[in-house]
Amino acid sequence: MKKLPWHINGRLHVTGTSKFIGEDSKPEGLLYARFLLSPVAHATIIKLDVSKALELANITAVLTYKDVPGVNQIGHVIKDEPLFPEKEIMYAGQPLAMVLSPYPLVADKAVKLIELEYKELHPIFDIDEADKKKQWYIPERKIENGKVQTALKTAKHTLSGVVESSNQEHFYMETQRCWAIPGEDNTLTLYSATQSTMEVQEVMSHVLGIPANQIVLDVRRLGGAFGGKERAGTLWACLAGLGAFITQKPVEVKLDRVEDMLATGKRHPYKSRYKVGFDDKGKITAYDIELLANGGAYADLSVAILERAMFHAENAYHIPDICIRGRACRTNLPPNTAFRGFGAPQGIFVIEKVIEQIAYELKLDPLEVRLTNLYKTGDIAPYGQPIKETNLRSLFSRLKSISDYDQLKLSVDKFNGHHETLKQGIGIVPVKFGISFTTALLNQGSALIWIYIDGTVSVTTGGIEMGQEVNSKIALIVAKVLGISFDNIRVESSNSQRVGNASPTAASTGSDINGNAARVAAEQLRERLVKLAAELLSKKTNKRLKDSDILMADDKALVKTNPKLAVSFPDLIRTAYNSRIALGAHGYYATPEVHFDREKGKGHPFAYYVYGAALVIVEIDTLTGNSRLLDTYIVHETAPSLHDDIDRGQIIGAFIQSMGWCTMEDIPHDDKGRYLALSPSTYKIPGIRDLPEKMVVEMVQTPCKQASVMGSKAVGEPPFIYGEAVWFALQHAVQAVGTGKDLAQLKFPATPEAILMAIEMIKIKSK
Amino acid sequence: MAKIKFILNNEMRTVDVEPNETLLDVLRDKMGVKSPKCGCDRGDCGACAVMIDGKSVRSCLVFAIEVNGQEVTTLEGISQPKLTKLQEAFIQFNSFQCGYCAPGVIISATELLNNNPHPDLEEIKEALSGNLCRCTGYQPIFEAIMDVSRKRKK
Ligand code: FES
Ligand code: FES
Numbered sequence: 076m077k078k079l080p081w082h083i084n085g086r087l088h089v090t091g092t093s094k095f096i097g098e099d100s101k102p103e104g105l106l107y108a109r110f111l112l113s114p115v116a117h118a119t120i121i122k123l124d125v126s127k128a129l130e131l132a133n134i135t136a137v138l139t140y141k142d143v144p145g146v147n148q149i150g151h152v153i154k155d156e157p158l159f160p161e162k163e164i165m166y167a168g169q170p171l172a173m174v175l176s177p178y179p180l181v182a183d184k185a186v187k188l189i190e191l192e193y194k195e196l197h198p199i200f201d202i203d204e205a206d207k208k209k210q211w212y213i214p215e216r217k218i219e220n221g222k223v224q225t226a227l228k229t230a231k232h233t234l235s236g237v238v239e240s241s242n243q244e245h246f247y248m249e250t251q252r253c254w255a256i257p258g259e260d261n262t263l264t265l266y267s268a269t270q271s272t273m274e275v276q277e278v279m280s281h282v283l284g285i286p287a288n289q290i291v292l293d294v295r296r297l298g299g300a301f302g303g304k305e306r307a308g309t310l311w312a313c314l315a316g317l318g319a320f321i322t323q324k325p326v327e328v329k330l331d332r333v334e335d336m337l338a339t340g341k342r343h344p345y346k347s348r349y350k351v352g353f354d355d356k357g358k359i360t361a362y363d364i365e366l367l368a369n370g371g372a373y374a375d376l377s378v379a380i381l382e383r384a385m386f387h388a389e390n391a392y393h394i395p396d397i398c399i400r401g402r403a404c405r406t407n408l409p410p411n412t413a414f415r416g417f418g419a420p421q422g423i424f425v426i427e428k429v430i431e432q433i434a435y436e437l438k439l440d441p442l443e444v445r446l447t448n449l450y451k452t453g454d455i456a457p458y459g460q461p462i463k464e465t466n467l468r469s470l471f472s473r474l475k476s477i478s479d480y481d482q483l484k485l486s487v488d489k490f491n492g493h494h495e496t497l498k499q500g501i502g503i504v505p506v507k508f509g510i511s512f513t514t515a516l517l518n519q520g521s522a523l524i525w526i527y528i529d530g531t532v533s534v535t536t537g538g539i540e541m542g543q544e545v546n547s548k549i550a551l552i553v554a555k556v557l558g559i560s561f562d563n564i565r566v567e568s569s570n571s572q573r574v575g576n577a578s579p580t581a582a583s584t585g586s587d588i589n590g591n592a593a594r595v596a597a598e599q600l601r602e603r604l605v606k607l608a609a610e611l612l613s614k615k616t617n618k619r620l621k622d623s624d625i626l627m628a629d630d631k632a633l634v635k636t637n638p639k640l641a642v643s644f645p646d647l648i649r650t651a652y653n654s655r656i657a658l659g660a661h662g663y664y665a666t667p668e669v670h671f672d673r674e675k676g677k678g679h680p681f682a683y684y685v686y687g688a689a690l691v692i693v694e695i696d697t698l699t700g701n702s703r704l705l706d707t708y709i710v711h712e713t714a715p716s717l718h719d720d721i722d723r724g725q726i727i728g729a730f731i732q733s734m735g736w737c738t739m740e741d742i743p744h745d746d747k748g749r750y751l752a753l754s755p756s757t758y759k760i761p762g763i764r765d766l767p768e769k770m771v772v773e774m775v776q777t778p779c780k781q782a783s784v785m786g787s788k789a790v791g792e793p794p795f796i797y798g799e800a801v802w803f804a805l806q807h808a809v810q811a812v813g814t815g816k817d818l819a820q821l822k823f824p825a826t827p828e829a830i831l832m833a834i835e836m837i838k839i840k841s842k
Numbered sequence: 843m844a845k846i847k848f849i850l851n852n853e854m855r856t857v858d859v860e861p862n863e864t865l866l867d868v869l870r871d872k873m874g875v876k877s878p879k880c881g882c883d884r885g886d887c888g889a890c891a892v893m894i895d896g897k898s899v900r901s902c903l904v905f906a907i908e909v910n911g912q913e914v915t916t917l918e919g920i921s922q923p924k925l926t927k928l929q930e931a932f933i934q935f936n937s938f939q940c941g942y943c944a945p946g947v948i949i950s951a952t953e954l955l956n957n958n959p960h961p962d963l964e965e966i967k968e969a970l971s972g973n974l975c976r977c978t979g980y981q982p983i984f985e986a987i988m989d990v991s992r993k994r995k996k
């Protein structure tokens with residue numbers, strides 16, 4: 076088999092020549108932005124005087140809300156977030172003023188000269204307090220099926236409890252940044268670290284009071300994003316744009332790591348209360364769940380994220396009587412935001428914990444309880460979408476067989492029997508992940524393709540390349556449609572002048588939407604070219620060829636029945652140009668069949684689902700609380716993958732990132748709401764040492780009826796769920812310490828301290 | 843301001859630096875060498891790694907003035923005149939996603955392979971333990987280095 080081409084930017088990356096934002100030659104007269112960030116979480120501003128800072132030599136400008144020419148508002152769906160606060164400070168780290176200078180050190184000095192006086196107000200950090208005080212961005216949301224209260228009453232067994240999960244810092248390696256360059260006639264070009272060119276353009280046009288067509292967004296690539304630049308980049312882009320617009324000089328906004336970790340929102344912490352009813356076999360008959368999200372100071376994407384948490388509250392399990400309620404609460408932390416999984420990991424964690432609880436109560440193998448409850452084809456999700464095809468059961472059998480599950484269980488039990496201080500545990504988690512933006516209107520995208528006179532091709536889509544290799548996939552799709560080699564295709568920066576109104580590259584839909592748009596554009600070009608080729612090649616034979624006789628392949632247009640009869644792609648293009656055939660095309664794609672009625676809580680929010688399951692084995696040292704990931708088995712459905720290596724990379728990357736969330740990443744704050752872990756020395760993300768000893772990833776590539784571009788399935792977020800298996804494995808390892816009388820109470824994330832604490836508790840109870 | 847002179851990627855260069863300027867900033871802002879990246883600016887992420895006299899260091903922790911008279915090699919220098927076996931392997935294994943960590947990772951791995959032609963699992967993990975990557979989960983990086991180690995003649 077011919078090996079697929081590598082990462083489209085692979086060569087650039089390994090030679091250090093790929094350019095990130097702000098790495099082009101510096102524009103003449105570039106000004107550096109420095110910020111006065113709020114030292115407290117909640118306060119009324121009494122005085123904000125910038126005059127002393129302005130007096131300093133070489134300070135070009137010091138800007139506050141007073142300098143905003145348009146509306147001081149960057150909220151998108153819910154308009155509750157000012158660019159700069161006017162009276163009320165809402166979180167620690169909130170930018171209050173921006174200093175601009177050609178000399179960054181002078182700008183730093185000037186920030187210290189800004190006089191700020193404020194009166195502190197009571198800050199809210201706790202979800203329960205915010206909920207009690209009804210600090211909701213919008214009223215409670217509900218998805219309901221059947222009669223949960225009745226079902227709970229008639230259930231053979233019931234349980235209830237509270238489940239919490241914590242925040243997570245994105246830690247994209249490239250921090251938030253933007254270059255804003257003013258042009259003629261009040262135009263602005265922004266090189267912004269954003270996943271969402273349309274949003275930045277739209278919001279900025281309101282902030283500056285100028286039409287959208289005066290603002291150009293251009294994004295070549297991001298040094299990681301993971302959702303942290305879907306919405307959270309808008310603030311910094313608008314600040315850069317404001318600076319450039321007012322001073323008419325180029326401006327660089329670039330956060331250092333400390334500022335980035337302090338001032339930007341994280342993954343939402345969730346607190347959830349549940350009641351569950353089940354029978355003797357562990358079949359869940361009723362599930363009443365309330366999901367509370369800590370949204371931070373402004374709505375940001377909290378409501379959409381809550382919605383996805385609710386859509387995934389039952390994960391891979393069919394529950395006949397179910398009621399899912401959700402409330403996203405305003406607190407005085409930086410606005411929490413999108414992060415790979417977008418609420419689904421938080422919702423799924425609760426039901427998986429419930430499953431474990433049920434298994435414990437009934438003394439059943441948690442794997443059996445999972446199997447008992449799995450969705451089957453023909454079931455209907457709580458929000459009314461039918462499960463048209465699912466292979467969850469066969470994925471589980473595959474997982475059992477590649478991990479040699481029965482043998483593994485015995486060997487872990489044996490190990491635990493023989494070891495006093497070391498204990499092992501097995502954790503399993505399946506996933507059913509819905510693909511599409513749940514805000515239906517976002518499920519659209521465009522692409523622009525040019526074939527140049529020498530037969531090389533330029534493709535632009537709205538897709539933002541941020542490491543997920545959407546550009547490689549797009550190039551593969553175009554290459555396949557036009558029958559030309561990958562190397563002749565360039566995928567350009569995402570630019571609002573070439574592709575406008577681009578939806579965020581998010582929700583795992585980047586390749587589906589943008590890849591399909593590119594496919595549509597390429598198909599138009601192919602149609603024109605095939606027609607021309609049929610004419611040309613007819614002349615070389617005495618038969619009148621039809622379009623359907625022509626095949627575009629191997630950089631040629633050829634006659635299917637006589638492949639020797641062919642015209643090379645460059646010759647065909649030259650002839651097409653000479654014959655005045657258009658060599659550019661615009662493709663548009665809207666995902667069919669997605670809709671959701673928020674009032675009723677019913678609809679068909681997803682184009683399809685992605686399924687999979689993971690099993691991990693861990694070992695803990697009960698004296699230190701340290702843990703080790705031993706083996707990992709993942710069976711993940713990709714459908715026919717566009718590129719095996721890319722998808723495998725996403726699966727492993729997501730798993731490890733999630734393991735970080737579940738076991739080591741914890742960012743506490745002080746009583747002023749200031750985050751305390753502000754560098755990688757105090758905020759631990761997985762390192763190479765945290766890799767499992769053995770990692771088996773099996774991609775199931777069987778064709779599916781429900782899939783997307785060229786039969787493939789989205790891959791960015793679903794595998795994030797697998798990291799939760801590590802948490803459950805750790806809980807089982809802790810459980811093995813005691814006599815089994817009580818279920819181990821392990822906190823989230825399962826840090827060494829949390830593991831030690833859980834061990835102590837279980838020891839006391841076992842006595 | 844002080845004038846310093848050092849070999850940068852096989853070329854003698856001079857540059858004026860402030861005593862408190864880091865090598866990372868001078869390379870990026872004054873000498874047009876962009877491969878070393880800033881991920882933390884305090885020695886914790888490895889994105890800024892370069893070689894000084896063949897040893898990898900974090901350029902955010904070194905004052906530029908300290909490299910006077912020494913030899914500095916960045917990823918740009920390693921890539922000349924042609925890609926190393928290691929770089930080829932990183933391409934073939936699709937080792938990087940966003941690529942931001944790549945320059946630092948490649949410096950660390952190059953140093954490892956220079957000193958130890960056949961590193962084992964543990965030695966690779968040790969050598970790369972100071973390089974953070976948020977995208978890949980390290981597996982494809984690790985596999986590429988293992989592959990180079992295996993294919994080298996014993
Ligand atoms: S930037 Fe130097 S180690 Fe992180
Ligand atoms: S590839 Fe993105 S940080 Fe390593």
